[in-house]
Amino acid sequence: MVETGHPKAVREMMALGTRNTEARFVPVVTEGARSWQPYERAPTHTHVVSLPSQVIELSDGTKLFAKVALPGYEAGQPAPGTFPVVLTQTSYNTSVGQFVPELGGVNEFLVKRGYAHVVVDVRGTGNSGGNWEAFGEREQADYLEVVEWVTEQSWAQPSIGLEGISYLGITSILTSQHNHPAVKASFPVVPIGDGYRDIVFTGGNVNATFIPSWMALVTGLGLLPVELLANDPAAFVTAVPERLTGALLDFQVPTILKAVLGEPETVYDDDFWRIRSPIEGVDKINVPTFVVGGLFDLFQRSEPLWYERLSGRVPTKLLIGPWTHIAAAGVPDNGLPADGVPDLDTLRLQWFDEYVMGLDTRVTEQPNVTQYVLGLDSYQTATHWPHPELRAERLYLGAENALSQQLPVNDETYQTLQQPLNGLCSFSTTQWTAGLTGQIPLPCLEDNRFSELAALKFELEAPDEGLYLNGPMQADLWVSTTAADVQVAVRLDLVSPDGTTRPLSNGLQTASLHSVDESRSRFVNGEMLQPWHSFAEGERSMMKPGEIRKVSVEIFPSSAFVEPGSSLRVSVNTSNVAQGVPPVLTSLIPSLGGVMSLHIGPNTPSSIVLPVVPVSTLKR
Structure with missing residues (x-):
């Protein structure tokens, strides 16, 4: 049941499981605002005053370095009184953050509106002591001690908002899981969920x-x-x-x-990956959380999952833009405001004003979910993620390289050489370098046609009204190989009438690790739409000569409109080197030199399951 005060939920949908929880049915929110309303609050202070460098001594004797900025009315002189606090914890060196604010600099926009801002170097990074182990248990314990230190300062109110981009957003998520009473809200931008997957x-x-x-x-x-x-x-x-x-x-x-x-x-x-997968602790979070993600972000898979698991328990919002990792941070520009959606500073301000400063901002009346829709090229709002009207539709790979709702009548086999360098120059390279190569003017980094030359391709022409996809996807492919293993890579592209392609999403799966835990997988209207692979050592099963095996490939969630006259392409290959390479001893060597066969037919129904939403839900 949804708690009193939350929008009405008239039906339920299955949510993806984690290591700690099986998939389960959750309420789907079906009511809420469709349009963003503007929010403004003028600065209350004229100056940002930096205090002398601070040292936080932890319980194990390690000393963390912190920078503190307070509101003021004149240079060098903080305003009197106490302030609500914004806390950022970074691994990128607060000294560098002075010049690159996204890496951990002071947010002057917030400070001039009455917030103190504390920025801390996590252990073993920047100017702090200790050894760095990337979200290890000791580092996560530090986050709570940092919060305690903040609450003890003479200028601090016991009301803290957590924020940051990438690593800084992940520390925000993990800090909120400690449930310190002073932590009132969180605003993570592009945070990871499951480090392994x-x-x-x-x-x-x-x-x-x-x-x-x-x-x-x-x-x-x-x-x-x-x-x-x-x-x-x-x-x-x-x-x-x-x-x-x-x-x-x-x-x-x-x-x-x-x-x-x-x-x-x-x-x-x-356990190494469980500890470093913050979404395993999502049920511990009890503070309002605004999640910002990107359709081509490094953590594209998990950002909507945060919303799904928090919705109905705490106030939460989700914004997903057409961004790579660095574009979400505003490098060089994230394109906001657009279509009524405010810029991130304004969104963050309204969120913290409501829950940290205690003002009445009517933030609860803003849309729950806002996503950029590729192909339509505009932001669209919804009341929930996944979309409340989502249905899973299975399309079969068939004759003449077509996608069809009809099961193929005849058996066919398509073959391609297994080689480990597919995708070297593709949009995947841009995505998995966090967007850095997107600054290089190479056509193959934007248009996937070049990386798909050796791929097995299947297309669906858009219906007369177009096709709206919104959510996770899954390819169920029946494959065999002359080698002992094979990497099954799947791409989805929008194909324009002139043949150019626009990347939509992709998936990658090692055949020997094909085991799926159905109890943790997502099913919608009877179809598995998002598989949860166990990736356990004891479940690795190498391929045998002549064996035909179904490999379910998780394709990361996206939102796109396939307009009339264009088509949706599914391409299948044997690697996507930019996204991942097989470990040398366990998978790469057993894969080399083989030929993969993709089987299509009534007994080997290779197919893709798509998240289809009625076109009528789009606002155009």
Whole structure:
């Protein structure tokens, strides 16, 4: 049942499970605002006043570095009184954040409107002491001690809003799970949900594009603790060699090597990944949470799942733009405001004004879910995610490379050579480098036709009214191989009448790790729409000669309109190197040199399940 005060839910829909919970039916919100209303509040202060650098000593003796900015009416002089607090915890060095605010700088927009802003370097990064282990248990425990420190400061009210982008957004999510009474709201931008499934081991394949560069970025910025040098030279002398040792011998480099080679405790889903998957603790969150995601973000899979799991328990909103990871952060520009949707500063202000400062902003009357719809190229609102009118529709891969609702009558086989470098120059490269290669003017980074030359392609022409897709997707493909394993890569594209393509989404799955836990998978109107693979070592099953196996590929959620005259393309290949590469010993070597066969027919009904929503729900 939905709690009193929440919009009416007239039916239920199955929510995807996690390691801790099985899939379950949840209420679907069917009432709510359709249009965004403007919100403005003028600055109450004229100056942002920085306090001297702060040191937070933790219970284990580790010292964290913090910057504090307070509202003021003149330079160098904080205004009297106490202030509600915005807390940001970063791994990217607060010293760098002064020049690149997205990495952990002071938000002057909020400070001039009466908030204190605290920015902290997490342990082992920036100017803080300790060793960094990327959301390890000790780091997560630190978040609670940081909140306690904030509440003890003379300028702080016991009312805290958590915010940040990427790593900073993830720390916000994890901090809110401690349920400290002073934490009143959270505004995470592009936060991860499941570290293993979202990015690091998508479909059992290790991400070799973003993850190594991200770890190198954190490590490199951590080797520049310039303010630690100024404040504690002795600590600086020990910090730099400790960080080099930690990176080279203890965590970063060893973790990457173990993942690439296929070391079991790293390559399979276990406690290491459970600890680093914040969505496992989603049911602990009891504060209003506004989630911002991107259709092409690194964590595209989980951002709507946060809304789904929080909806009905706490006030929550979801905004998903047409963004890669860095575009969501506004680099170079996220395109807001647009279609009535305010910019992120305004959205954040209204959220914190309501729940942290205690003003009546009518934020609950804003739309629950706002998504950019590719193809329509506008923001659309809904009362829930998944869309309340979603139905799962299965289309079969058939003769003459068509997609059809009719089960194929005859058996057919399509073959393609297994090679590990597909997708090297595709939109996947732009997505999985966080958007960095999107600045390079190469056609193959935008149009997937080039990366699909060797792919097996199937198309569906849009009906006369068009086709509206909104939600997760699944491909059920019957494959065999002359090798012992194969990576099954699936792309979805919008195809225009002139043949150019526009990327929609993709999925990747190792055949030997095909085992699906149906108790945690999402079903809609009787069709599995989002598989939950277990990725357990004991369930790996190598392919045998002549064996035909069904491989269910999770295709990450999106929202798109296939307009009349265009078509939807499903392409199947044997790798997507930008998204993930097979671990060398466990999967890459057994895959090399093989030929994959895709089987189509009444007994091997290769198909795709799409999240279809009535076109009439679109506002045009």
